[in-house]
Amino acid sequence: MEIIGWSIIVVCFIIGFIGLVYPIIPSVIFILGGFLLYGVFFSFADLPWWFWLIEVLFVILLFGADMMANAFGVKKYGGSKAGIWGSTIGLLVGPFIIPIAGILIGPFLGAIIAELVFARTSLKQAIKTGFGSVIGFLTSIVTKGTVQIVMIVIFVLVV
Structure with missing residues (x-):
């Protein structure tokens, strides 16, 4: 039973890291789920209140960082609220329309289309905003990945 428990916990952590590049997967929830499953399979007593x-503070930080990095x-590249919304929608839809490459193409095109249609900016500015959305997404991946690694390291040290 111990092997099954640890296997499920590790799978939750892996899904959490997959969620970094597939934003439809709530990555931090899977990391937190791994901690909760440890308590269910083994013991909550091993995880003190300060853990x-x-x-939980890291979870709050990750939710905030996710929204702020894209915006x-x-x-930073001169985009509007329409560009933020377009980028977010493109980030969610892109991987389904264009597997793998849609992760980067989706927010890029989403920001460009939103800037052109709703913000009525020039094509040059819209493309600049599209690049900004991709840079924001990539920054978000690095930031969230680092925080998730720290969360798991703390878990391993406590356990």
Whole structure:
């Protein structure tokens, strides 16, 4: 039973990292789920209150970082709120329309289309905003990945 428990926990962690590049998967929820499954399979007593406090703060940080990184990338390159929305929609839809490459093409095209149609910016500015959305997404992946690694390292050290 111990092998099954650890296997499921590790699968949750792996899905959490897959969620970094497939934003439809709530990555941090799977990491947190791995911690909860440890408590169910083994013991919640092994995980002190300060562990849960730190992990919940990281969860809040990750949700905030996810939203802010995309907005920051678009805004830094002169994009509007329409560009942020277009980028977000493209990020969610892109991987389904164009597997693998859609992860980067989706937010790029989404930001460009939204800037051209709703914000009425020039093509040059719209493309600049599209690049900003991709840079924001890539920055988000690195940031969230680092925080998720720290969360798992803390878990391993506590356990």
